[in-house]
Amino acid sequence: MRRPIALGLILLAVVASAAAAAPAPRPLTMATTTSVNDTGLLDFLLPDFERRTGIAVKVVAVGTGQALEVARRGDADLVLVHAPDLERQFMGQGHSAGHWRLMYNHFVIVGPAKDPAQAASAPTAAQAMKRIADAKALFVSRGDKSGTHDRELSIWRAAGIEPRGDWYLEAGSGMGATLRIADEKDAYVLSDNGTYLAQRSKLRLVVLYDKGNELLNPYSLMAVSPRAHPSVNYQGAMRLIHYFLAPETMKRIASFGADRFGQSLFRLYERPHQPG
Numbered sequence: 001m002r003r004p005i006a007l008g009l010i011l012l013a014v015v016a017s018a019a020a021a022a023p024a025p026r027p028l029t030m031a032t033t034t035s036v037n038d039t040g041l042l043d044f045l046l047p048d049f050e051r052r053t054g055i056a057v058k059v060v061a062v063g064t065g066q067a068l069e070v071a072r073r074g075d076a077d078l079v080l081v082h083a084p085d086l087e088r089q090f091m092g093q094g095h096s097a098g099h100w101r102l103m104y105n106h107f108v109i110v111g112p113a114k115d116p117a118q119a120a121s122a123p124t125a126a127q128a129m130k131r132i133a134d135a136k137a138l139f140v141s142r143g144d145k146s147g148t149h150d151r152e153l154s155i156w157r158a159a160g161i162e163p164r165g166d167w168y169l170e171a172g173s174g175m176g177a178t179l180r181i182a183d184e185k186d187a188y189v190l191s192d193n194g195t196y197l198a199q200r201s202k203l204r205l206v207v208l209y210d211k212g213n214e215l216l217n218p219y220s221l222m223a224v225s226p227r228a229h230p231s232v233n234y235q236g237a238m239r240l241i242h243y244f245l246a247p248e249t250m251k252r253i254a255s256f257g258a259d260r261f262g263q264s265l266f267r268l269y270e271r272p273h274q275p276g
Contacts, residue, residue, distance in 0.1 A: 024054065025053060025054045025055045025056075025236065026055070026233050026236055027055060027056040027057070027058060027233075027236075028055055028056070028057045028058065028077050028078070028233055028236045028237060028240060029057075029058045029060060029075065029076045029077050029233075030042075030057055030058070030059050030060070030076065030077065030078055030079070030080060030240070031060045031062070031066075031067035031068070031070040031071055031075075031076035031078075031079045031080075031081075032059060032060070032061055032067055032079065032080040032081065033061065033062070033063060033064050033067060033080070033081055033082060033146060033147055033148075033175075034061050034062065034063065034146070034174030034175045034176065034195075035082060035146070035147065035148060035174075035175045035192045035194065035195050036061070036080055036082075036194075036219065037059060037061035037174075038061075038174065038175050038176040038195045038198060038199070039194040039195055039197075039198045039256075039257070039265050039266075040198060041194075041253070041256055041265070041266070042059055044252070044256055045244075045249065045252065045253070046059070049240060049243045052243075053239060053243075055236050055239065055240070057240065060076060061174070062144075062146075062174075063142070063144040063145050063146025063147070063148075063149065063174070064081040064082060064083040064086055064145075064146050064147035064150070065083070065086060065144075065145030065146060065147075065149075065150070066144070066145065066146070067079050067081050068081065068086055068087075068090050068095075071090070071095060071222075071224050072090070072093070072095055074224065074228075074229030074231055074232055076224060076232075077223070077224055077232045077233045077234070077236060077237040078221060078222060078223050078224060078237040078240060078241060079221070079222050079224070080102070080219060080220070080221050081147060081219070081220060081222070082147040082148075082192075082217055082218060082219045082220070083146075083147035083150045083151070084218065084220075085150065086147070086150060087099065087220055087222065090222065091222070094225060094227070094228050095224060095225055095228050095229070096222045096223065096224070096225055097222075097223040097224065097225040097226065097227070097234065098222065098223045098238075098241070099220055099221070099222050100220060100221045100222075100241065100245060101218055101219075101220050101269050102219050102220060102221050102244060102245070102253075102268070102269070103218075103219050103253055103266040103267060103268050103269070104216060104217055104218040104219060104266065104267055104268075104269070105192055105193045105194045105217050105219075105265060105266050105267065106192070106193050106210055106215045106216060106217055107125075107148065107151055107190055107191065107192055107193070107210075107215040107216075107217050108190075108191055108192075108193050108196055108207045108208075108209065108210045108215065109125065109128050109129070109188065109189075109190055109207070109208050109209035109210070110179070110182070110188065110189050110190075110191050110196055110203075110205045110206065110207055110208065111132075111137075111182075111187065111188035111189070111205055111206070111208050112186045112187075112188075112204075112205060112206075113204070113205075113206050115208055116135060116137050117131045117132040117134070117135040117137040117188070118131055118135075119131050119132055119188065119208050119209055120208040120209055122209065124212055124214065125155055125158075125209060125211070125212050125214040125215055126155055126158040126159040126214065127159065128208070128209045129155050129156060129159045129161065130159040130160070130161055132188050133156075133159070133161045133163060133167075136165065136166075136167040137167060137187070137188060138167050138169065138185055138186070138187035138188065139163065139167060139168050139169070139187060139188045139189065140169045140171055140178055140181050140182040140185065140187045140188070140189045141163070141168065141169065141170045141171065141178075141189075141190075142170075142171055142172070142173060142174070142175065142178045143170025143171055143172045143173075144171075144172050144173065144174070146174075146175075147217075148175060148190060148191070148192060151190070151215075151217070152190045155190070155214060158214070169181075169185070169187070175191060175192060175195040176195055176198075176199055178191075179191055179195065179196065179199050179203060179205070180199070180202070180203075182205060183202075183203045183204055183205050186204075186205075188208075189205070192217050193207075193210065193217075193265070194257070194265035194266060197257060197261045197263070197265055198257070198261075198265065200261070219266070221241050221244060221245075223237045223238060223241060224237065250268055253266055253268060254266070254267070254268050
C-alpha cells in the first residue's frame with residue numbers, strides 16, 4: 001500500500017514543481033487617454049481580465065497624442081484613444097496591426113451656471129465657442145495635444161477663432177485636472193461627458209452645450225504592429241482586445257456608470273469594426 005502512496009506523492013510534487021517553474025504570462029502595456037482613465041472604466045474592467053488570463057496590464061494614461069507617441073516608440077502594446085485624425089496618421093505610418101471602434105460618448109461645453117457668454121443658447125458648438133471668445137470669458141484648454149484638445153482646436157477653427165489672450169488658459173493637464181482648474185476659476189472648458197459625470201459631484205460647473213455631431217467622441221482600440229515593433233506583446237494585446245470586444249464585456253461597458261449617474265458613461269457601436 002505504501003508504494004502507490006509514495007508514487008502518488010512524487011507525482012504531485014512533480015506537477016507542483018512544473019507549475020511553479022512555468023513562466024508568468026508576459027505583461028502588457030496599454031497607452032490610453034486620461035479621458036478613459038479618469039472615468040474609472042479600466043479599474044472596472046482590467047482586474048477581471050487579469051484574473052482570467054494571468055496577464056498584468058500596465059496603464060499609461062496621457063493625452064491621445066502622447067499615447068500614440070508612446071506606441072510609435074514601441075513602448076506600448078496597444079492603445080485606446082479618441083482622435084480619429086491622429087489614429088489615421090498612426091495607421092498610415094504602419095504602426096497599427098488593427099483598428100476597432102469600441103464605444104463613444106460626447107464632448108460637452110461646461111461652464112459657470114450663470115453662463116455670461118450665453119453659450120447655452122447658441123445654434124452650434126462652434127457658435128457657442130465663438131460667443132465665449134467674443135465675450136472674452138475665461139476658457140481653460142487642456143493644451144496637451146490630447147484627443148480632447150484636438151477636437152477643441154477643430155471647433156475653434158470652425159468658428160473662425162484663433163484662441164489666444166488673457167481669457168484663454170492652457171492647463172497642460174489631463175481631463176480631470178483641467179475640469180478642476182476650470183471649476184476653481186469659474187471658467188468654460190470642453191470635456192468629454194464621461195469624465196465630467198465622473199467628476200460632477202466635486203464641481204460647480206454645469207453642462208451648457210451638448211448638441212450636434214461636432215461633439216461626437218468615438219474611442220478606438222489599436223494593436224501595435226509587431227512588424228514595425230518586433231518587441232511588442234502582440235499576442236497579449238490581441239487577447240485584451242478580444243476581451244474588450246466580447247459580448248459579456250461590452251454589456252459591462254454599456255452599463256458602466258448607470259447606477260451612479262443615472263446614465264451610462266459610454267455607448268457602444270452596434271458592431272465594432274475596422275474602418276473601410
